Amino acid sequence: MTARSIRRTTATHSRIAAVGAIAVAGTLLLTGCGDQTKDKDSGSGGASKASAPLADKLPESIRKAGVIKVGSDIAYAPVEFKDDSGKTVGLDPDLADAMGKQLGVKFQFENGTFDALLTGLRSKRYDIAMSAMTDNKSRQDGVDPDTGKKVGEGVDFVDYLTAGVSIYTRKGDTGGIATWSDLCGKKIAVERGTVSEDLAKAEAKKCPSGKKLTIEAFDDDQQAQTRLRSGGADAASSDFPVAAYAVKTSGGGKDFQLVGEQVEAAPYGIAVAKQNTQLRDALQAALNAVIKNGEYQKILAKWGAADGAVKESVINGGK
Template sequence: MTASSTRRTTAAHSRLAAVGAIAVAGALLLTGCGDQTKDKNSSSVGNSAPLADKLPAQIRDKGTIKVGSDIAYAPVEFKDDSGKTVGIDPDLAAAMGKQLGVTFEFESGTFDALLTGLRSSRYDIAMSAMTDNKSRQEGIDPDTNKKVGEGVDFVDYLTAGVSIYTRKGDTQNITTWADLCGKKLAVQRGTVSEDLARAEAKKCPSGKTITLQRFDDNQQAQTRLRSGGADAVSADFPVAAYAVKTSGGGKDFELVGEQVEAAPYGIAVGKTNTQLRDALQAAMNAIIQNGEYQKILEKWGAQDGAVKESVINGGK
Protein backbone atom coordinates (compact mmCIF):
# COMPACT_ATOMS: atom_id res chain seq x y z
CA MET A 1 0.00 0.00 0.00
CA THR A 2 1.21 3.03 -0.78
CA ALA A 3 1.17 3.60 3.09
CA SER A 4 2.62 6.49 4.69
CA SER A 5 6.15 6.15 4.45
CA THR A 6 5.29 2.77 3.45
CA ARG A 7 3.80 4.32 -0.51
CA ARG A 8 0.42 0.62 0.14
CA THR A 9 1.89 5.07 0.68
CA THR A 10 4.05 6.18 0.47
CA ALA A 11 2.79 3.73 -2.76
CA ALA A 12 4.47 4.95 -4.24
CA HIS A 13 2.51 2.43 -5.11
CA SER A 14 0.44 4.88 -9.50
CA ARG A 15 -0.42 2.59 -11.44
CA LEU A 16 -1.57 -0.24 -13.18
CA ALA A 17 -4.05 -0.88 -15.94
CA ALA A 18 -7.64 0.08 -16.42
CA VAL A 19 -10.52 -0.99 -14.24
CA GLY A 20 -11.58 -3.50 -16.82
CA ALA A 21 -8.25 -5.27 -16.53
CA ILE A 22 -8.46 -5.51 -12.78
CA ALA A 23 -11.82 -7.14 -13.19
CA VAL A 24 -10.17 -10.24 -14.48
CA ALA A 25 -9.58 -11.54 -11.03
CA GLY A 26 -12.10 -11.74 -9.03
CA ALA A 27 1.23 4.14 15.93
CA LEU A 28 4.40 2.48 15.12
CA LEU A 29 4.20 0.35 18.26
CA LEU A 30 3.42 -3.30 17.75
CA THR A 31 0.38 -3.76 19.94
CA GLY A 32 -1.00 -6.95 18.52
CA CYS A 33 -3.81 -5.01 16.83
CA GLY A 34 -5.40 -6.59 13.81
CA ASP A 35 -6.12 -10.15 12.85
CA GLN A 36 -2.95 -12.10 13.54
CA THR A 37 -4.20 -15.20 11.72
CA LYS A 38 -1.60 -17.38 10.07
CA ASP A 39 -2.24 -18.83 6.62
CA LYS A 40 0.08 -21.65 5.61
CA ASN A 41 -1.55 -22.32 2.24
CA SER A 42 0.31 -19.65 0.35
CA SER A 43 3.01 -21.67 -1.34
CA SER A 44 3.67 -25.16 -2.52
CA VAL A 45 7.24 -26.39 -2.46
CA GLY A 46 8.32 -28.83 -5.11
CA ASN A 47 11.16 -31.34 -5.13
CA SER A 48 13.40 -29.13 -7.21
CA ALA A 49 14.49 -25.85 -5.65
CA PRO A 50 17.34 -24.42 -7.73
CA LEU A 51 17.89 -21.38 -5.48
CA ALA A 52 17.65 -23.05 -2.07
CA ASP A 53 21.38 -22.62 -1.39
CA LYS A 54 21.00 -18.86 -1.55
CA LEU A 55 18.87 -18.76 1.59
CA PRO A 56 20.28 -18.30 5.11
CA ALA A 57 20.80 -21.75 6.64
CA GLN A 58 18.35 -21.03 9.46
CA ILE A 59 15.49 -20.34 7.07
CA ARG A 60 16.46 -23.15 4.71
CA ASP A 61 16.45 -25.62 7.61
CA LYS A 62 13.15 -24.28 8.95
CA GLY A 63 11.56 -24.51 5.52
CA THR A 64 9.37 -21.46 5.99
CA ILE A 65 9.47 -17.70 5.57
CA LYS A 66 7.09 -15.84 7.86
CA VAL A 67 5.38 -12.99 6.02
CA GLY A 68 3.73 -10.00 7.70
CA SER A 69 0.85 -8.74 5.56
CA ASP A 70 -2.35 -6.72 5.82
CA ILE A 71 -4.61 -9.36 4.26
CA ALA A 72 -7.48 -7.02 3.42
CA TYR A 73 -6.25 -5.31 0.26
CA ALA A 74 -7.84 -7.03 -2.73
CA PRO A 75 -6.61 -7.93 -5.26
CA VAL A 76 -3.08 -7.78 -3.83
CA GLU A 77 -3.84 -9.93 -0.79
CA PHE A 78 -7.19 -10.86 0.72
CA LYS A 79 -9.26 -13.77 2.05
CA ASP A 80 -11.48 -15.62 -0.39
CA ASP A 81 -14.88 -17.03 0.54
CA SER A 82 -13.25 -20.13 2.03
CA GLY A 83 -10.92 -18.07 4.24
CA LYS A 84 -7.81 -18.80 2.20
CA THR A 85 -5.29 -16.02 1.61
CA VAL A 86 -5.24 -15.23 -2.12
CA GLY A 87 -4.11 -12.47 -4.45
CA ILE A 88 -1.08 -11.16 -6.30
CA ASP A 89 1.35 -11.33 -3.37
CA PRO A 90 0.44 -14.87 -2.21
CA ASP A 91 0.69 -16.17 -5.78
CA LEU A 92 4.09 -14.54 -6.31
CA ALA A 93 5.27 -15.91 -2.96
CA ALA A 94 4.17 -19.41 -3.93
CA ALA A 95 6.09 -19.18 -7.20
CA MET A 96 9.20 -17.93 -5.39
CA GLY A 97 8.80 -20.71 -2.85
CA LYS A 98 9.27 -23.26 -5.62
CA GLN A 99 12.58 -21.64 -6.52
CA LEU A 100 13.79 -21.43 -2.92
CA GLY A 101 12.40 -24.69 -1.54
CA VAL A 102 10.42 -23.01 1.25
CA THR A 103 6.85 -22.17 2.13
CA PHE A 104 5.80 -18.55 2.65
CA GLU A 105 3.46 -18.31 5.65
CA PHE A 106 1.29 -15.18 5.58
CA GLU A 107 0.31 -13.69 8.93
CA SER A 108 -2.20 -10.86 8.98
CA GLY A 109 -1.58 -7.62 10.86
CA THR A 110 -2.46 -3.96 10.51
CA PHE A 111 -0.45 -2.27 7.80
CA ASP A 112 1.11 0.45 9.91
CA ALA A 113 2.50 -2.15 12.35
CA LEU A 114 4.16 -4.41 9.77
CA LEU A 115 7.58 -2.77 9.79
CA THR A 116 7.59 -2.73 13.58
CA GLY A 117 6.82 -6.46 13.47
CA LEU A 118 9.69 -6.95 11.06
CA ARG A 119 12.11 -5.09 13.33
CA SER A 120 11.01 -7.17 16.34
CA SER A 121 11.51 -10.42 14.34
CA ARG A 122 7.82 -11.28 14.44
CA TYR A 123 8.11 -11.65 10.66
CA ASP A 124 11.00 -12.55 8.38
CA ILE A 125 9.69 -10.20 5.68
CA ALA A 126 6.76 -7.87 5.02
CA MET A 127 4.94 -8.32 1.72
CA SER A 128 1.82 -6.21 1.56
CA ALA A 129 1.57 -3.90 -1.46
CA MET A 130 4.12 -1.76 0.34
CA THR A 131 5.55 1.14 -1.57
CA ASP A 132 9.31 1.28 -1.65
CA ASN A 133 10.41 4.81 -0.81
CA LYS A 134 13.34 6.56 0.83
CA SER A 135 11.45 7.23 4.06
CA ARG A 136 10.94 3.55 4.66
CA GLN A 137 14.40 2.63 3.47
CA GLU A 138 15.90 5.06 5.98
CA GLY A 139 13.40 4.62 8.83
CA ILE A 140 12.17 8.23 8.64
CA ASP A 141 8.69 9.37 9.72
CA PRO A 142 7.42 11.31 6.67
CA ASP A 143 5.39 13.70 8.84
CA THR A 144 8.16 14.70 11.27
CA ASN A 145 11.24 13.80 9.20
CA LYS A 146 12.60 12.19 12.36
CA LYS A 147 14.35 8.85 12.57
CA VAL A 148 11.99 6.20 13.97
CA GLY A 149 13.83 2.99 13.09
CA GLU A 150 16.75 1.51 11.25
CA GLY A 151 14.83 1.29 7.99
CA VAL A 152 14.48 -1.67 5.66
CA ASP A 153 15.66 -2.87 2.27
CA PHE A 154 13.15 -3.55 -0.48
CA VAL A 155 13.06 -6.21 -3.16
CA ASP A 156 10.97 -4.45 -5.81
CA TYR A 157 8.49 -6.41 -7.91
CA LEU A 158 5.63 -4.24 -9.25
CA THR A 159 4.80 -0.63 -10.10
CA ALA A 160 1.59 1.06 -8.96
CA GLY A 161 0.12 4.51 -8.36
CA VAL A 162 -2.45 6.17 -6.10
CA SER A 163 -6.05 6.84 -7.12
CA ILE A 164 -9.17 8.51 -5.74
CA TYR A 165 -12.68 7.09 -5.94
CA THR A 166 -16.11 8.34 -4.90
CA ARG A 167 -19.66 7.06 -4.69
CA LYS A 168 -20.94 6.36 -8.18
CA GLY A 169 -22.72 9.36 -9.60
CA ASP A 170 -21.66 11.54 -6.66
CA THR A 171 -18.15 12.71 -7.50
CA GLN A 172 -18.40 16.00 -5.58
CA ASN A 173 -16.60 17.57 -8.57
CA ILE A 174 -13.39 15.86 -7.49
CA THR A 175 -10.94 15.32 -10.33
CA THR A 176 -7.61 16.27 -8.72
CA TRP A 177 -6.06 16.18 -5.27
CA ALA A 178 -6.59 19.93 -4.96
CA ASP A 179 -10.34 19.32 -5.29
CA LEU A 180 -10.24 17.44 -1.96
CA CYS A 181 -9.87 20.71 -0.04
CA GLY A 182 -13.03 21.13 2.00
CA LYS A 183 -13.89 17.45 1.56
CA LYS A 184 -13.79 14.35 3.79
CA LEU A 185 -11.26 11.77 2.59
CA ALA A 186 -11.03 8.22 3.97
CA VAL A 187 -7.68 6.41 3.79
CA GLN A 188 -5.91 3.44 5.29
CA ARG A 189 -3.62 4.46 8.12
CA GLY A 190 0.10 4.45 7.34
CA THR A 191 -0.24 4.48 3.57
CA VAL A 192 1.09 6.77 0.90
CA SER A 193 -2.47 7.94 0.39
CA GLU A 194 -2.37 9.32 3.92
CA ASP A 195 0.97 11.00 3.23
CA LEU A 196 -0.32 12.60 0.05
CA ALA A 197 -3.47 13.83 1.78
CA ARG A 198 -1.46 15.44 4.59
CA ALA A 199 0.80 17.15 2.08
CA GLU A 200 -2.16 18.38 0.02
CA ALA A 201 -3.99 19.66 3.11
CA LYS A 202 -1.12 22.08 3.76
CA LYS A 203 -1.80 23.70 0.38
CA CYS A 204 -5.53 24.18 0.94
CA PRO A 205 -6.92 27.70 1.46
CA SER A 206 -7.68 28.80 5.01
CA GLY A 207 -10.86 27.26 6.38
CA LYS A 208 -11.08 24.68 3.62
CA THR A 209 -8.72 21.90 4.58
CA ILE A 210 -9.05 18.16 3.95
CA THR A 211 -10.84 16.29 6.73
CA LEU A 212 -8.75 13.12 6.90
CA GLN A 213 -10.40 9.94 8.18
CA ARG A 214 -7.88 7.19 8.94
CA PHE A 215 -8.78 3.49 9.18
CA ASP A 216 -6.95 0.25 9.95
CA ASP A 217 -7.76 -1.19 6.52
CA ASN A 218 -9.13 -0.12 3.17
CA GLN A 219 -12.35 -2.07 3.62
CA GLN A 220 -13.27 0.16 6.55
CA ALA A 221 -12.58 3.22 4.41
CA GLN A 222 -14.85 1.82 1.71
CA THR A 223 -17.61 1.25 4.25
CA ARG A 224 -17.39 4.87 5.40
CA LEU A 225 -17.63 6.10 1.81
CA ARG A 226 -20.51 3.79 0.99
CA SER A 227 -22.47 5.04 4.01
CA GLY A 228 -21.96 8.70 3.06
CA GLY A 229 -19.61 9.43 5.93
CA ALA A 230 -16.80 10.39 3.53
CA ASP A 231 -16.72 12.12 0.16
CA ALA A 232 -13.91 10.02 -1.31
CA VAL A 233 -11.38 7.28 -0.64
CA SER A 234 -7.77 7.15 -1.80
CA ALA A 235 -5.90 3.88 -2.30
CA ASP A 236 -3.37 2.28 -4.61
CA PHE A 237 -4.73 2.05 -8.12
CA PRO A 238 -5.00 -1.78 -8.30
CA VAL A 239 -7.02 -1.74 -5.07
CA ALA A 240 -9.16 1.24 -6.05
CA ALA A 241 -9.92 -0.24 -9.46
CA TYR A 242 -10.80 -3.61 -7.94
CA ALA A 243 -13.17 -1.95 -5.46
CA VAL A 244 -14.85 0.04 -8.22
CA LYS A 245 -15.30 -3.08 -10.34
CA THR A 246 -16.54 -5.43 -7.62
CA SER A 247 -18.30 -3.48 -4.85
CA GLY A 248 -22.06 -3.71 -5.31
CA GLY A 249 -21.51 -5.40 -8.62
CA GLY A 250 -19.82 -2.25 -9.90
CA LYS A 251 -22.65 0.04 -8.77
CA ASP A 252 -21.10 1.54 -5.60
CA PHE A 253 -18.04 3.53 -6.66
CA GLU A 254 -16.27 5.26 -9.54
CA LEU A 255 -12.68 6.36 -10.14
CA VAL A 256 -12.04 10.07 -10.48
CA GLY A 257 -8.98 11.83 -11.89
CA GLU A 258 -5.66 10.28 -12.81
CA GLN A 259 -3.24 8.07 -10.91
CA VAL A 260 -0.40 9.87 -9.16
CA GLU A 261 2.86 8.97 -7.44
CA ALA A 262 3.67 5.87 -9.44
CA ALA A 263 6.24 3.88 -7.49
CA PRO A 264 7.45 0.32 -6.90
CA TYR A 265 5.96 -2.18 -4.51
CA GLY A 266 8.69 -3.92 -2.56
CA ILE A 267 9.17 -6.86 -0.22
CA ALA A 268 10.59 -5.38 2.99
CA VAL A 269 13.58 -7.12 4.58
CA GLY A 270 15.66 -6.10 7.59
CA LYS A 271 18.80 -4.11 6.79
CA THR A 272 21.08 -6.75 8.26
CA ASN A 273 19.36 -9.68 6.54
CA THR A 274 21.14 -9.20 3.22
CA GLN A 275 21.40 -12.90 2.38
CA LEU A 276 17.63 -13.35 2.60
CA ARG A 277 17.12 -10.14 0.62
CA ASP A 278 19.38 -11.32 -2.19
CA ALA A 279 17.77 -14.76 -2.24
CA LEU A 280 14.33 -13.19 -2.64
CA GLN A 281 15.59 -10.98 -5.44
CA ALA A 282 17.07 -14.00 -7.22
CA ALA A 283 13.80 -15.91 -6.86
CA MET A 284 11.73 -12.98 -8.13
CA ASN A 285 13.98 -12.58 -11.15
CA ALA A 286 13.77 -16.32 -11.80
CA ILE A 287 9.96 -16.25 -12.01
CA ILE A 288 10.09 -13.10 -14.16
CA GLN A 289 12.38 -14.93 -16.57
CA ASN A 290 10.44 -18.22 -16.62
CA GLY A 291 7.09 -16.51 -17.29
CA GLU A 292 5.28 -17.38 -14.04
CA TYR A 293 5.38 -13.76 -12.94
CA GLN A 294 3.56 -12.51 -16.05
CA LYS A 295 0.90 -15.22 -15.77
CA ILE A 296 0.18 -14.26 -12.16
CA LEU A 297 -0.16 -10.56 -12.97
CA GLU A 298 -2.44 -11.33 -15.90
CA LYS A 299 -4.58 -13.53 -13.65
CA TRP A 300 -5.25 -10.54 -11.38
CA GLY A 301 -5.38 -7.87 -14.09
CA ALA A 302 -2.16 -6.22 -12.90
CA GLN A 303 0.04 -6.80 -15.94
CA ASP A 304 0.43 -3.10 -16.67
CA GLY A 305 2.45 -2.80 -13.47
CA ALA A 306 4.92 -5.50 -14.46
CA VAL A 307 8.65 -4.89 -14.13
CA LYS A 308 11.33 -6.41 -16.33
CA GLU A 309 13.71 -7.00 -13.45
CA SER A 310 13.59 -6.99 -9.67
CA VAL A 311 15.93 -4.43 -8.13
CA ILE A 312 16.91 -3.52 -4.58
CA ASN A 313 15.69 -0.19 -3.17
CA GLY A 314 14.52 1.26 -6.46
CA GLY A 315 12.06 3.63 -4.75
CA LYS A 316 12.81 7.34 -4.53
Protein backbone atom coordinates in the same frame (compact mmCIF):
# COMPACT_ATOMS: atom_id res chain seq x y z
CA MET B 1 -3.71 -0.54 0.96
CA THR B 2 -2.78 2.76 -0.95
CA ALA B 3 0.36 3.10 -2.72
CA ARG B 4 1.07 1.91 0.48
CA SER B 5 3.25 4.63 1.20
CA ILE B 6 4.73 5.92 2.10
CA ARG B 7 4.19 5.92 -0.31
CA ARG B 8 2.71 3.29 2.45
CA THR B 9 4.75 5.92 4.66
CA THR B 10 6.73 8.52 3.42
CA ALA B 11 5.29 10.84 1.55
CA THR B 12 4.59 10.29 -1.34
CA HIS B 13 1.35 2.70 0.82
CA SER B 14 2.01 4.74 -4.95
CA ARG B 15 3.10 2.57 -6.69
CA ILE B 16 6.83 4.13 -13.03
CA ALA B 17 4.27 2.48 -14.95
CA ALA B 18 0.64 2.82 -14.20
CA VAL B 19 -1.13 -0.39 -13.41
CA GLY B 20 -3.68 -1.28 -16.08
CA ALA B 21 -7.37 -1.84 -15.80
CA ILE B 22 -8.29 -4.46 -13.27
CA ALA B 23 -9.63 -7.66 -14.74
CA VAL B 24 -11.46 -9.21 -11.84
CA ALA B 25 -12.26 -12.88 -11.48
CA GLY B 26 -15.94 -13.09 -10.66
CA THR B 27 -15.45 -15.62 -7.94
CA LEU B 28 -13.27 -13.33 -5.82
CA LEU B 29 -14.92 -11.08 -3.27
CA LEU B 30 -13.61 -8.27 -1.12
CA THR B 31 -13.50 -9.45 2.46
CA GLY B 32 -12.25 -7.97 5.69
CA CYS B 33 -9.30 -9.24 7.62
CA GLY B 34 -9.20 -10.82 11.02
CA ASP B 35 -7.40 -10.20 14.24
CA GLN B 36 -3.75 -9.58 13.46
CA THR B 37 -2.67 -11.54 16.50
CA LYS B 38 -4.46 -14.71 15.45
CA ASP B 39 -4.74 -14.81 11.67
CA LYS B 40 -2.10 -17.00 10.06
CA ASP B 41 -2.38 -18.52 6.59
CA SER B 42 0.31 -20.66 5.01
CA GLY B 43 0.60 -20.22 1.29
CA SER B 44 0.28 -23.22 -0.97
CA GLY B 45 3.92 -23.86 -0.41
CA GLY B 46 7.09 -24.20 -2.24
CA ALA B 47 8.55 -27.21 -3.94
CA SER B 48 10.59 -29.82 -2.12
CA LYS B 49 14.07 -28.67 -1.27
CA ALA B 50 15.57 -31.28 -3.57
CA SER B 51 13.80 -29.79 -6.58
CA ALA B 52 14.24 -26.13 -5.66
CA PRO B 53 17.12 -24.66 -7.69
CA LEU B 54 17.75 -21.68 -5.39
CA ALA B 55 17.36 -23.34 -1.98
CA ASP B 56 21.05 -23.02 -1.16
CA LYS B 57 20.81 -19.23 -1.37
CA LEU B 58 18.64 -19.03 1.74
CA PRO B 59 19.98 -18.61 5.27
CA GLU B 60 20.42 -22.03 6.88
CA SER B 61 17.87 -21.27 9.62
CA ILE B 62 15.14 -20.65 7.06
CA ARG B 63 16.12 -23.68 4.97
CA LYS B 64 15.76 -25.85 8.06
CA ALA B 65 12.44 -24.28 9.07
CA GLY B 66 11.08 -24.59 5.53
CA VAL B 67 9.00 -21.44 6.09
CA ILE B 68 9.34 -17.71 5.49
CA LYS B 69 7.02 -15.78 7.82
CA VAL B 70 5.35 -12.92 5.96
CA GLY B 71 3.78 -9.90 7.66
CA SER B 72 0.89 -8.62 5.54
CA ASP B 73 -2.27 -6.53 5.83
CA ILE B 74 -4.60 -9.09 4.26
CA ALA B 75 -7.44 -6.75 3.35
CA TYR B 76 -6.14 -5.12 0.17
CA ALA B 77 -7.76 -6.87 -2.76
CA PRO B 78 -6.58 -7.80 -5.30
CA VAL B 79 -3.04 -7.68 -3.86
CA GLU B 80 -3.81 -9.79 -0.79
CA PHE B 81 -7.19 -10.64 0.76
CA LYS B 82 -9.37 -13.46 2.06
CA ASP B 83 -11.62 -15.41 -0.30
CA ASP B 84 -14.99 -16.86 0.71
CA SER B 85 -13.33 -19.87 2.31
CA GLY B 86 -11.00 -17.70 4.41
CA LYS B 87 -7.91 -18.53 2.36
CA THR B 88 -5.36 -15.80 1.70
CA VAL B 89 -5.33 -15.09 -2.03
CA GLY B 90 -4.16 -12.38 -4.41
CA LEU B 91 -1.21 -11.15 -6.37
CA ASP B 92 1.29 -11.21 -3.49
CA PRO B 93 0.42 -14.75 -2.30
CA ASP B 94 0.62 -16.06 -5.88
CA LEU B 95 4.04 -14.46 -6.38
CA ALA B 96 5.17 -15.82 -3.03
CA ASP B 97 4.09 -19.35 -4.02
CA ALA B 98 6.02 -19.08 -7.28
CA MET B 99 9.11 -17.85 -5.44
CA GLY B 100 8.68 -20.64 -2.90
CA LYS B 101 9.06 -23.20 -5.66
CA GLN B 102 12.43 -21.71 -6.50
CA LEU B 103 13.56 -21.59 -2.87
CA GLY B 104 12.03 -24.82 -1.56
CA VAL B 105 10.06 -23.13 1.25
CA LYS B 106 6.55 -22.02 2.05
CA PHE B 107 5.63 -18.37 2.53
CA GLN B 108 3.34 -18.18 5.56
CA PHE B 109 1.22 -15.02 5.49
CA GLU B 110 0.37 -13.57 8.91
CA ASN B 111 -2.21 -10.81 9.14
CA GLY B 112 -1.35 -7.46 10.73
CA THR B 113 -2.29 -3.81 10.42
CA PHE B 114 -0.25 -2.10 7.72
CA ASP B 115 1.33 0.57 9.87
CA ALA B 116 2.67 -2.08 12.29
CA LEU B 117 4.30 -4.37 9.75
CA LEU B 118 7.76 -2.83 9.84
CA THR B 119 7.68 -2.86 13.63
CA GLY B 120 6.89 -6.58 13.44
CA LEU B 121 9.79 -7.04 11.07
CA ARG B 122 12.19 -5.24 13.41
CA SER B 123 11.02 -7.35 16.35
CA LYS B 124 11.57 -10.52 14.25
CA ARG B 125 7.92 -11.50 14.41
CA TYR B 126 8.13 -11.71 10.63
CA ASP B 127 11.00 -12.61 8.30
CA ILE B 128 9.70 -10.23 5.63
CA ALA B 129 6.82 -7.85 4.99
CA MET B 130 4.98 -8.27 1.67
CA SER B 131 1.89 -6.12 1.49
CA ALA B 132 1.75 -3.77 -1.51
CA MET B 133 4.31 -1.72 0.38
CA THR B 134 5.83 1.19 -1.49
CA ASP B 135 9.61 1.26 -1.58
CA ASN B 136 10.81 4.76 -0.72
CA LYS B 137 13.78 6.44 0.90
CA SER B 138 11.96 7.14 4.17
CA ARG B 139 11.32 3.47 4.73
CA GLN B 140 14.78 2.49 3.55
CA ASP B 141 16.31 4.93 6.04
CA GLY B 142 13.84 4.43 8.91
CA VAL B 143 12.71 8.07 8.86
CA ASP B 144 9.26 9.35 9.80
CA PRO B 145 7.98 11.20 6.70
CA ASP B 146 6.02 13.71 8.78
CA THR B 147 8.78 14.75 11.18
CA GLY B 148 11.91 13.82 9.25
CA LYS B 149 13.23 12.15 12.41
CA LYS B 150 14.90 8.75 12.58
CA VAL B 151 12.45 6.22 14.06
CA GLY B 152 14.05 2.89 13.23
CA GLU B 153 16.79 1.01 11.48
CA GLY B 154 15.14 1.10 8.08
CA VAL B 155 14.71 -1.82 5.70
CA ASP B 156 15.85 -3.04 2.32
CA PHE B 157 13.33 -3.65 -0.45
CA VAL B 158 13.20 -6.29 -3.16
CA ASP B 159 11.10 -4.49 -5.79
CA TYR B 160 8.52 -6.39 -7.84
CA LEU B 161 5.84 -4.06 -9.30
CA THR B 162 4.98 -0.42 -9.96
CA ALA B 163 1.65 1.32 -9.28
CA GLY B 164 0.09 4.71 -8.58
CA VAL B 165 -2.47 6.13 -6.14
CA SER B 166 -6.10 6.88 -7.08
CA ILE B 167 -9.11 8.71 -5.67
CA TYR B 168 -12.61 7.27 -5.90
CA THR B 169 -16.07 8.45 -4.85
CA ARG B 170 -19.56 7.05 -4.58
CA LYS B 171 -20.88 6.30 -8.05
CA GLY B 172 -22.65 9.29 -9.56
CA ASP B 173 -21.68 11.51 -6.61
CA THR B 174 -18.23 12.92 -7.33
CA GLY B 175 -18.89 16.25 -5.63
CA GLY B 176 -16.74 17.92 -8.27
CA ILE B 177 -13.67 15.94 -7.23
CA ALA B 178 -11.26 15.20 -10.06
CA THR B 179 -7.85 16.03 -8.57
CA TRP B 180 -6.28 16.17 -5.11
CA SER B 181 -6.74 19.95 -4.99
CA ASP B 182 -10.51 19.44 -5.33
CA LEU B 183 -10.54 17.76 -1.91
CA CYS B 184 -10.30 21.05 -0.01
CA GLY B 185 -13.52 21.48 1.94
CA LYS B 186 -14.21 17.73 1.69
CA LYS B 187 -13.64 14.62 3.81
CA ILE B 188 -11.48 11.72 2.59
CA ALA B 189 -11.17 8.20 4.00
CA VAL B 190 -7.78 6.47 3.79
CA GLU B 191 -5.85 3.61 5.33
CA ARG B 192 -3.49 4.68 8.09
CA GLY B 193 0.20 4.71 7.26
CA THR B 194 -0.26 4.71 3.50
CA VAL B 195 0.83 7.01 0.71
CA SER B 196 -2.78 8.02 0.34
CA GLU B 197 -2.71 9.38 3.89
CA ASP B 198 0.58 11.15 3.17
CA LEU B 199 -0.82 12.76 0.03
CA ALA B 200 -3.95 13.84 1.87
CA LYS B 201 -1.88 15.42 4.65
CA ALA B 202 0.26 17.26 2.09
CA GLU B 203 -2.84 18.53 0.29
CA ALA B 204 -4.50 19.63 3.54
CA LYS B 205 -1.61 22.04 4.16
CA LYS B 206 -2.36 23.76 0.84
CA CYS B 207 -6.09 24.26 1.39
CA PRO B 208 -7.25 27.86 1.83
CA SER B 209 -8.80 29.13 5.03
CA GLY B 210 -12.38 28.02 5.37
CA LYS B 211 -11.95 24.99 3.11
CA LYS B 212 -10.37 22.45 5.44
CA LEU B 213 -9.62 18.96 4.13
CA THR B 214 -10.73 16.46 6.76
CA ILE B 215 -8.84 13.18 6.81
CA GLU B 216 -10.22 10.03 8.42
CA ALA B 217 -7.58 7.28 8.69
CA PHE B 218 -8.54 3.67 9.33
CA ASP B 219 -6.71 0.48 10.26
CA ASP B 220 -7.40 -1.10 6.87
CA ASP B 221 -8.71 -0.23 3.44
CA GLN B 222 -11.95 -2.14 3.94
CA GLN B 223 -12.94 0.25 6.73
CA ALA B 224 -12.20 3.26 4.53
CA GLN B 225 -14.38 1.79 1.79
CA THR B 226 -17.20 1.20 4.26
CA ARG B 227 -16.97 4.81 5.45
CA LEU B 228 -17.29 6.12 1.89
CA ARG B 229 -20.06 3.68 0.99
CA SER B 230 -22.13 4.79 3.97
CA GLY B 231 -21.80 8.46 3.04
CA GLY B 232 -19.47 9.30 5.90
CA ALA B 233 -16.82 10.63 3.52
CA ASP B 234 -16.81 12.40 0.17
CA ALA B 235 -13.97 10.32 -1.30
CA ALA B 236 -11.48 7.59 -0.54
CA SER B 237 -8.01 6.83 -1.84
CA SER B 238 -5.82 3.76 -2.25
CA ASP B 239 -3.36 2.26 -4.71
CA PHE B 240 -4.77 2.11 -8.20
CA PRO B 241 -5.06 -1.70 -8.41
CA VAL B 242 -6.99 -1.72 -5.15
CA ALA B 243 -9.20 1.24 -6.00
CA ALA B 244 -9.97 -0.22 -9.42
CA TYR B 245 -10.82 -3.59 -7.87
CA ALA B 246 -13.17 -1.94 -5.36
CA VAL B 247 -14.87 0.00 -8.15
CA LYS B 248 -15.28 -3.21 -10.15
CA THR B 249 -16.59 -5.43 -7.36
CA SER B 250 -18.26 -3.43 -4.60
CA GLY B 251 -22.02 -3.62 -4.97
CA GLY B 252 -21.58 -5.38 -8.28
CA GLY B 253 -19.86 -2.28 -9.62
CA LYS B 254 -22.61 0.08 -8.47
CA ASP B 255 -20.98 1.60 -5.36
CA PHE B 256 -17.91 3.52 -6.49
CA GLN B 257 -16.24 5.26 -9.42
CA LEU B 258 -12.65 6.35 -10.05
CA VAL B 259 -12.04 10.07 -10.47
CA GLY B 260 -9.04 11.78 -12.04
CA GLU B 261 -5.72 10.18 -12.85
CA GLN B 262 -3.52 8.01 -10.66
CA VAL B 263 -0.48 9.79 -9.23
CA GLU B 264 2.79 9.03 -7.47
CA ALA B 265 3.74 5.88 -9.37
CA ALA B 266 6.42 4.01 -7.43
CA PRO B 267 7.67 0.46 -6.81
CA TYR B 268 6.14 -2.10 -4.51
CA GLY B 269 8.84 -3.90 -2.55
CA ILE B 270 9.25 -6.87 -0.24
CA ALA B 271 10.71 -5.44 2.98
CA VAL B 272 13.65 -7.24 4.60
CA ALA B 273 15.64 -6.25 7.69
CA LYS B 274 18.91 -4.50 6.82
CA GLN B 275 21.04 -7.20 8.39
CA ASN B 276 19.34 -10.04 6.49
CA THR B 277 21.24 -9.53 3.26
CA GLN B 278 21.38 -13.25 2.46
CA LEU B 279 17.59 -13.55 2.66
CA ARG B 280 17.17 -10.35 0.66
CA ASP B 281 19.43 -11.59 -2.13
CA ALA B 282 17.74 -14.99 -2.17
CA LEU B 283 14.34 -13.35 -2.61
CA GLN B 284 15.68 -11.20 -5.44
CA ALA B 285 17.13 -14.25 -7.18
CA ALA B 286 13.85 -16.15 -6.81
CA LEU B 287 11.81 -13.24 -8.12
CA ASN B 288 14.09 -12.80 -11.12
CA ALA B 289 13.81 -16.54 -11.83
CA VAL B 290 10.01 -16.25 -11.78
CA ILE B 291 10.21 -13.25 -14.13
CA LYS B 292 12.50 -15.19 -16.47
CA ASN B 293 10.36 -18.35 -16.59
CA GLY B 294 7.15 -16.44 -17.36
CA GLU B 295 5.19 -17.23 -14.17
CA TYR B 296 5.45 -13.60 -13.05
CA GLN B 297 3.72 -12.25 -16.14
CA LYS B 298 0.91 -14.81 -15.85
CA ILE B 299 0.28 -13.90 -12.22
CA LEU B 300 0.14 -10.17 -12.92
CA ALA B 301 -2.22 -10.75 -15.84
CA LYS B 302 -4.48 -12.86 -13.62
CA TRP B 303 -4.87 -9.98 -11.16
CA GLY B 304 -5.10 -7.18 -13.73
CA ALA B 305 -1.70 -5.71 -12.92
CA ALA B 306 0.24 -6.54 -16.09
CA ASP B 307 0.97 -2.90 -16.91
CA GLY B 308 2.89 -2.59 -13.66
CA ALA B 309 5.33 -5.39 -14.51
CA VAL B 310 9.06 -4.89 -14.06
CA LYS B 311 11.69 -6.46 -16.32
CA GLU B 312 13.86 -7.41 -13.36
CA SER B 313 13.83 -7.07 -9.62
CA VAL B 314 16.15 -4.48 -8.10
CA ILE B 315 17.08 -3.66 -4.52
CA ASN B 316 15.93 -0.31 -3.09
CA GLY B 317 14.78 1.17 -6.38
CA GLY B 318 12.38 3.58 -4.65
CA LYS B 319 13.15 7.28 -4.35
